[in-house]
Amino acid sequence: MLTRREMLKQAITAACLAPAAGYMAVGEALAGTVHHGFVSAYADQEGAMKLALIEPDGTVARDWALPARGHAIMRRPKSHHVAAFARRPGRFLLVVDFTTGAEVARLSSPPDRHFYGHGTYSPDGRFLYTTENDYIDERGVIGVWDAIEGYRRIGELSAHGLGPHELLFLPDGETLVVAVGGILTHPDEGRAKLNIPEMSPALVYMNARSGQLVSRHQLPQDLHKLSLRHLCVNAAGRVCFGLQNEGPKSEFPPLVGFHDGTGDLRLLEAPLEIWQGMKNYCGSVAYDQSGTVAGASSPRGSMISFWNIETGRHLYAVTARDGCGLAADTQAGRFIATCGTGEIMRIDVNRQMAITLRSPGNHDRRWDNHLLAL
Amino acid sequence: MLKNRFLVPALAMLASGLISSGANAAFSEANRYMVMDQVVPGYEGFAKVAHQLKETVADQCGFEDQVAREKLMAAYQQAMLAWQAVQHVRFGPIEYADRQYRIQFWPDKRNRTAKALAKLKAEVESGRSFNIVDFAQTSVAVQGFPALERIFTQDDLGPADCIIANHIAENIALISSRLSSEWAVGEDDGFADQILQADVGTDLYKDDKEAAFQFFKSFQTGLQVMAESKLIRPLGESAEKARPKRAEAWRTGQSARYLLENATALARFYGIQNPETALSVDGAEGFSAKLRADDEGGEIDHQVRMRFEELIAQLKTLDRPLSEMVADDREPLEIALKVIGELRQITDGPMAEKLGFFIGFNNLDGD
Incomplete structure (x- = not known):
């Protein structure tokens, strides 16, 4: 009898041998369609949870009802599908076509698993990987779903640590990089954190096919309460990560760092008032189009901060009340940010300015943590 | 003894223009x-x-x-x-x-x-x-x-x-x-002074509202721990699914007594001098006094006092170990849980708004 992992290996190997045939079979020859919009989850005025397609000018073109509060969104490569993941400790996974509005798939996490809010597709678009909590055995897992077969669950991989949050592919198309937060939670305990004194966060690289650990990197022991949570990867494979501090709130350690796959995790430098202003919490990180400017948002501190990831120089910080969603705009050095107040802003790091595309205050759309650039 | 590896003087932040000044008394x-x-x-x-x-x-x-x-x-x-x-x-x-x-x-x-x-x-x-x-x-x-x-x-x-x-x-x-x-108080680097002098800005707090927000969050968390960790966990979904050993300190059977102590301490922390007779308002301090500055806030305070009086009276009726009650006498616990839930709703909603505490949509830990 094949184990779950062996079945998974076979399925993935088969897919890699003939990916194009797979697409043609379901009539999805949509490679590389350009669309300059954005997608984000939000709560409306009545508190209903939804997903919106946002045009480049900040207007909303379309929206979808979500079963509960969403978190991150990921686009399936070479298609018009986007997947929306339930926020921790939610269980839904919804896939929609952003051009037609059609629902593609509506799924739940398996029994004894809940989602952590993030997922990513293999570069060929066939497999979807989701970070999940196996709360019975208290371990982090990566669920694997076959997008061609109606998002059939084909298996799961170890996340090599507790509390995996965001995960992405490296440019090699084979290696997953996972932000392992290190925090133990259980759905019965709401959002309570159960292991702060002994938490052991890490940046994990693993082979997406075999699930095998490539390498695991941790901050020095005196920084073990900095939980790794959010990631972005540029074309050179430099991983930028965002942290949240579970240690004393009267200390203000750096909350953003980077890594190139080997050696120690490196923390970025910034004037200390930047770290104090971020209030020990980084909500999302994103690169610009060029992959040289990295941004990190802090909704708690109502501030978004930017660095040149090649020189490590801190470039700019802008006030964004409850601002969390952050994604590259079409030009280098520019970002779009979304806020819990409803505001949408365009930030130009080179010119050190921000303009409001959609004003805050009416609360008809309170944007959730993450923004996806299509 | 503020052991702080990363501490920044608030003055530097003011100079940077990243935070507003505005001493708020x-x-x-x-x-x-x-x-x-x-x-x-x-x-x-x-x-x-x-x-x-x-x-x-x-x-x-x-x-x-x-x-x-x-x-x-x-x-x-x-x-x-x-x-x-x-x-x-x-x-x-x-x-x-x-x-x-x-x-x-x-x-x-x-x-x-x-x-x-x-x-x-x-x-x-x-x-x-x-x-x-x-x-x-x-x-x-x-x-x-x-x-x-x-x-x-x-x-x-x-x-x-x-x-x-x-x-x-x-x-x-x-x-x-x-x-x-x-x-x-008054010690070199004493934490109390970080808060008492927050109105002119301290190392940790740019103003007294920011310091007060820490207290407010502690109040919220206190209610949350009572509801989620101390009641919901041992109660489980039903009497059959109750988890007696999840009660706090179940071996010595004082879980309910601790809940009463928590509720009384939280009521005092909020500003009710005599929690058992909270509604009689014979003393208002802290957030309670602050809310009572106008009619709208006074009504919120009244609602809070009503719940605290009810909660404390209810917790006083619990005369058996919580680990036994979760299996055979759940109703008194469920009533206490409901009242705590109402207190949490008032706190997170009208009270936070009235006191001007902005609770963002996106700033919960772990996201």
Whole structure:
């Protein structure tokens, strides 16, 4: 009898041998369609949870009802599908076509698993990987779903640590990089954190096919309460990560760092008032189009901060009340940010300015943590 | 003793223009009340009974008579009750060096206390000796009340048990005296002064509203812990699915008594002088007084007082161990849970809004 992992290996190997045939079979020859919009989850005025397609000018073109509060969104490569993941400790996974509005798939996490809010597709678009909590055995897992077969669950991989949050592919198309937060939670305990004194966060690289650990990197022991949570990867494979501090709130350690796959995790430098202003919490990180400017948002501190990831120089910080969603705009050095107040802003790091595309205050759309650039 | 590796003077932030200045005197009085009348005496009281616990364990542990047992248990309960009254203070010196967890490692989902205690006992029996510093370096799960409760509820106390009990009591006494001295008013770097002087900006708080927000969050968390950890967890979905051993300190059967202590402490922290007769408003301080400045806030305060009076009366009716009630008499617990839920709704909604505390959509931990 094949184990779950062996079945998974076979399925993935088969897919890699003939990916194009797979697409043609379901009539999805949509490679590389350009669309300059954005997608984000939000709560409306009545508190209903939804997903919106946002045009480049900040207007909303379309929206979808979500079963509960969403978190991150990921686009399936070479298609018009986007997947929306339930926020921790939610269980839904919804896939929609952003051009037609059609629902593609509506799924739940398996029994004894809940989602952590993030997922990513293999570069060929066939497999979807989701970070999940196996709360019975208290371990982090990566669920694997076959997008061609109606998002059939084909298996799961170890996340090599507790509390995996965001995960992405490296440019090699084979290696997953996972932000392992290190925090133990259980759905019965709401959002309570159960292991702060002994938490052991890490940046994990693993082979997406075999699930095998490539390498695991941790901050020095005196920084073990900095939980790794959010990631972005540029074309050179430099991983930028965002942290949240579970240690004393009267200390203000750096909350953003980077890594190139080997050696120690490196923390970025910034004037200390930047770290104090971020209030020990980084909500999302994103690169610009060029992959040289990295941004990190802090909704708690109502501030978004930017660095040149090649020189490590801190470039700019802008006030964004409850601002969390952050994604590259079409030009280098520019970002779009979304806020819990409803505001949408365009930030130009080179010119050190921000303009409001959609004003805050009416609360008809309170944007959730993450923004996806299509 | 602000141990701060990354501390930034607030002046630097003001100069950078990243934060607004605007000294705001509006919360000074509420802050002063919470520091001087609540947290500082709360920690002083805890340190005092923790010291008594340490002395009692040193004097009585090892004597296998009923009187010694009763003295040990009484000292343990005194210290635990004083801890319950400050358990909701989740910021400041309590955050250093895992103190919260070292005092009370709970909930203990993975049964860490039992495992670490067995290991420690084996080490002690094999002749290893610990000083207070060594002991502070052992597992956080054996350093506090839950480990002590396990030892005191054993049938027989051997020499190794008493050695460990002495270490634990000494550890709790040391941590509690540090909490008290590090909050002390007027001391160099005393945490109290960070808050009392927040209206002109301190190292930690740009203004007194930011300091008051810390207290507000502690109030919210206190209610949350009562509901989620202390009631919902042991209650489970139904009587059949109840989890009695998830009740706080179920071995000594005082879980409900601790809830009453938490509710009373939270009511006082909020500004109700006499929580049992909260509605009679014979004393309003802190957030309560602040809300009562106008009619709209007065109505919110009235709603809060009504719930606290109801909650405390309800918790006083619980005269059996919570671990038994979750299986055969759930209704009184469910009523208490409902009232706490209402208090949480008022706190997170109208109260936060009225006090001007902005709770963002995106700033919850763990996202």
